Amino acid sequence: MKTKLEISKEEAIKLYADAPKELKSIFESTFGLEVFKPKKITDQINDLNDVFKILRISYITTPFPNPKTKEEKSINAQFYLFKIVEAYNEGWVPDWNNVNQCKYYPYLYKDSDGGWAALYNDWNYCHYSPSGLAFKSSELALDAISKFRDLYNDYFMVS
Amino acid sequence: MKKTFEVDQDFIIEAYGVACKEWKDKLKNKFPEAWPQSIMDKIKTFEDVEKHIGKVLLPYANPITKEQISTNAFVKIQYISKALNQGWVPDFGDCPQQKWYPFFKKEKAGWVFGLAGYDYAHGLLSSDFYFKSEELAKYAGTQFLEIYKEYLPL
Numbered sequence: 001m002k003t004k005l006e007i008s009k010e011e012a013i014k015l016y017a018d019a020p021k022e023l024k025s026i027f028e029s030t031f032g033l034e035v036f037k038p039k040k041i042t043d044q045i046n047d048l049n050d051v052f053k054i055l056r057i058s059y060i061t062t063p064f065p066n067p068k069t070k071e072e073k074s075i076n077a078q079f080y081l082f083k084i085v086e087a088y089n090e091g092w093v094p095d096w097n098n099v100n101q102c103k104y105y106p107y108l109y110k111d112s113d114g115g116w117a118a119l120y121n122d123w124n125y126c127h128y129s130p131s132g133l134a135f136k137s138s139e140l141a142l143d144a145i146s147k148f149r150d151l152y153n154d155y156f157m158v159s
Numbered sequence: 160m161k162k163t164f165e166v167d168q169d170f171i172i173e174a175y176g177v178a179c180k181e182w183k184d185k186l187k188n189k190f191p192e193a194w195p196q197s198i199m200d201k202i203k204t205f206e207d208v209e210k211h212i213g214k215v216l217l218p219y220a221n222p223i224t225k226e227q228i229s230t231n232a233f234v235k236i237q238y239i240s241k242a243l244n245q246g247w248v249p250d251f252g253d254c255p256q257q258k259w260y261p262f263f264k265k266e267k268a269g270w271v272f273g274l275a276g277y278d279y280a281h282g283l284l285s286s287d288f289y290f291k292s293e294e295l296a297k298y299a300g301t302q303f304l305e306i307y308k309e310y311l312p313l
Binding site for chain 1: 310
């Protein structure tokens with residue numbers, strides 16, 4: 001006797017990691033291999049909720065719950081940025097004693113229109129640090145600043 | 160018999176300008192208070208910063224975690240730069256204007272001052288981390304190293 005098993009794509013994705021090899025093959029042939037490929041961190045992060053989900057934190061209390069000055073906003077922004085950097089880096093921690101390991105920072109510049117809308121490039125340092133907001137790759141630094149532009153503006157105090 | 164004269168500060172400074180080296184030294188030693196102090200002479204401790212800017216309210220009265228200690232240090236650095244810059248603020252629209260900041264490097268004993276770097280129209284850090292001169296950036300990075308160490312990652 002044959003029994004028909006119906007399973008949604010979402011359920012299959014959930015079961016895939018612990019499924020036996022034969023079942024994995026069935027899932028892959030049914031839904032396509034691409035569905036089960038682990039998502040890049042840049043695809044997983046689009047907003048702060050994604051960051052909190054990845055870090056498994058429900059909320060954070062900022063240093064200044066009611067920021068009044070741009071300085072207080074800058075400090076609050078940095079507080080969030082530390083969480084963002086942590087999520088993007090996926091457990092990677094910069095080794096500041098390792099001169100061969102580059103660390104990446106987003107770099108802003110004021111464009112010819114006088115605005116801060118343009119993203120210039122990233123910058124890397126191997127041995128010297130100006131702050132703790134270092135990413136493990138250029139791609140991550142650029143992705144973070146494109147998605148969290150308002151926070152970076154507050155941090156840089158250019159908003 | 161000794162006679163005492165009152166002399167204007169401007170007179171002493173003018174005399175210093177035309178004096179030979181020997182008399183320059185004599186004038187400096189005799190009238191130590193006549194010379195204008197640089198901001199670095201005035202701001203040597205964080206208490207001096209508070210005297211200059213006002214009492215600083217830190218977000219964490221009793222910081223425990225590294226995150227809290229670092230955040231308090233960030234606030235202190237904001238005030239240090241305000242005190243040392245004396246009203247100067249970086250203008251990223253002003254390309255020829257150099258904006259200086261201290262860099263640190265990690266050694267076995269921990270973070271030490273590395274060098275002073277500068278930006279023109281590019282921003283790498285919060286505006287409050289910039290100084291108006293290389294001298295001030297170096298001074299901040301060395302004189303207030305302990306505060307920067309609290310700010311920097313472990």
